[in-house]
Amino acid sequence: MHVHAKRASVFMGACLASNQALGDWTLNMAPGVTGSSNEIFDLHMTILWICVVIGIAVFAVMFWSIFAHRKSKGYKPAHFHENTVVEVLWTIIPFVILVVMAIPATATLVDMYDSSESDIDIKVTGYQWKWKYDYLNEEFGYFSNMKTSQDEIYNRIQKNEHYLLDVDNPMVIPVGKKVRFLLTANDVIHSWWVPAFGVKKDAIPGFINETWTRVDEPGIYRGQCTELCGRNHAYMPVVVKAVPEEEYNEWVAEQQASAERERELTEKDWSLEELMERGEQAYQTACAACHQADGSGMPPAFPALKGSQMVLEDVQAHLDVVVNGVPGSAMQAFGDQLSEVDLAAVITYERNAWGNDTGEVVTPKQVFDYKNEE
């Protein structure tokens, strides 16, 4: 029932939001767009009202004393200091209220824990500091990074409406289907939260947690990582796009096709020029931030790749650094972040750009074999 109320309020909210760019004075939790989130909202409101009523009763008595029973008004103190009946009553009544409260809470919890018979399974993996979504039955997956620019963060340009809550590749799910999430993490503990779904679950390295949702309303839903996970904890938003089923199926087909294209690209014979061209692009997006566009790096923090011993000579070591990273340094393992083609392209690029002219080609096949023999 709240879903409908919500629909109206979203509409009103949208109208208001357009003339109010910064901030709002939201006081309460929003009911959300799933059965669970609505049940949670009802629990929240129930317990809130119970607290308000008890609070008013207790504070009313207290303020009565504060105003009426004052020494300055010459009020003479009474001397009672116990009353068994009253004391037993105010032990038992709260207990009963709590039992009454525990019943719907238990029912909701049992509901939320039933993640069986799902239509779609998505593995959610937390990385420092991005999410990876793997569609287990459809066999594709991708990373989801925050899109907000450093310029916005450092107040150099106007902040976008979805400041900190926008990603390059949102998770996409169909409405009306039971979607099961299998959560884990690659490094530290993260927590995946979408308030509108009433779903929050920790992603723990080495373990798999389960939870699920069924979204009734198409829309874009935003949340954040809620477990402190290091420097950029504030910068790993969760964005989920719920779409009608047909649209979802088209999207899946597209993703599968492009995954297939990737696989074909791996098989394909690549020339040095082709790899260089692709490698330059990949390098600019994934590596230039540290090693700089011209390969000169920022020593001592980030080594130069131009003229680097390793890059010029040892292919195996080069592969190892890029695929597995250097533990304990800023050099991450790119092995599962970039495709084989991009890894091969980037490595080839590094070995031939900026006067590194080794003339050597590292093929996607080589990268694939390297990864598999590990």
Add this chain to the structure above:
Amino acid sequence: MSAVIDTHDQDHHHGPAKGYITRWLFTTNHKDIGSMYLIFSFAMFLLGGTMAMVIRAELFQPGLQIVEPEFFNQMTTMHGLIMVFGAVMPAFVGLANWMLPLMIGAPDMALPRMNNWSFWLLPCAFLILVSTLFMEGGAPNFGWTFYAPLSTTYGPPSTTFFIFAVHIMGVSSIMGAINVIATILNMRAPGMTLMKMPLFVWTWLITAFLLIAVMPVLAGVVTMMLMDINFGTSFFDAAGGGDPVLFQHVFWFFGHPEVYIMILPAFGAVSHIIPAFSRKPLFGYASMVYAVGAIALLSFVVWAHHMFTVGMPIAGQLFFMYATMLIAVPTGVKVFNWVATMFRGSLSFETPMLFAVAFVILFTIGGFSGLMLAIAPADFQYHDTYFVVAHFHYVLVPGAIFGIFASAYFWLPKWTGHMYDETLGKTHFWLSFIGMNLAFFPMHFLGLAGMPRRIPDYALQFADFNMVSSVGAFMFGATQILFLWIVVKCVRGGKKAEANPWDGAEGLEWTIPSPAPYHTFSTPPVVK
């Protein structure tokens, strides 16, 4: 309660040792040590408060303005650690040192030399902890809860120093607790049976048992971290067969009783102050004692309510939800008893009473949000948001801190022999009260709207309330300087305090002169 005291005996004792260093470094006097604990605690309160100001300044607006995320995380972590272990706990130990012997008619604490040691360990521990700010890689940045593997595999190099500091604090706390138990159980004046003990004594006795039970668990968990970091074990590393969630279970087995360690002594103090200024005996003394006992016992079986999102089996979720809800019952009893004590009393509102009444009201609000957090499904929405930050500041600031302020104003005349400046005291109260609510009430709204905790930067819809909250925080922070001034002024001079400056206060501590002589109760009083 009434007492017969024999004052002429005091002439045979020496006063404090001559010479600054001998006086303070070697002192075994419970009053000296109590004062040192209180001064240390206030210094830490200002330091931790300064860090809170940095946090609130960064959060004044969205975007990064004054600190980088690395440093922000160090600030939240150090703020939490310093407030919990440096400000609140030592303040209560200071109050215990000063007041327990006076309340039970004992000449000193049972183990005075150990008392000296347990105090002096603390500055050492905090020197180490604070020095990590200047180390390469910075101070601990993983939150005061230091969850593995963020604090182990991914922790900064200074983590080992943090562990060492926690160990020293733990030793200090355990020694303090042993001293409290030994004193209370052995040194009560003749006639003071357990059920005649003042409530501050009762709550501290129970707190001391909690400390002895859980500080070793904290020591255990940091030792496991130390092994993981430096000696190749894998307690918390899944890659080696360990379990990061194990860390959380062990930590919170310490952590939940810890939050009661920070509130029970305040319960005790408030149970003296409210009757005194209501001029009416405490309502339900026996049920107050039983309620504290029940809270302490229950506090051992609720730890996993901090972990509702880690993926426990449903039976575990339900158990911890029910157990946590149950704690509301004895807590409710205490609040009802305080209100019933005020009811039909003859009330006056000097500064200690103002703080005590605010304590009851605001702590109750924190208790309500605690009850909401106990509802596991709802906690999925509240967990790790600003709603939690609001909750625990409502129990810690008006709970622990207001409890300490109330006690300080209540007993300052006894400690210094002077009355503090009542107008300044009331100003301190009202500014703190308004600042505190302005700072922390909006955090409830922020949390419900979805703002996660421990972030240096936030989405635009949270901007308005964050600004309000920061303004309140600055107001609260600045006000605390006033307290320093009030205390200094009161130590230096002021209206002379009588032995019992409060017409409604009762207990042995009010039978000795003000200021309390260096040695008291060398001959035990007799309690009828």
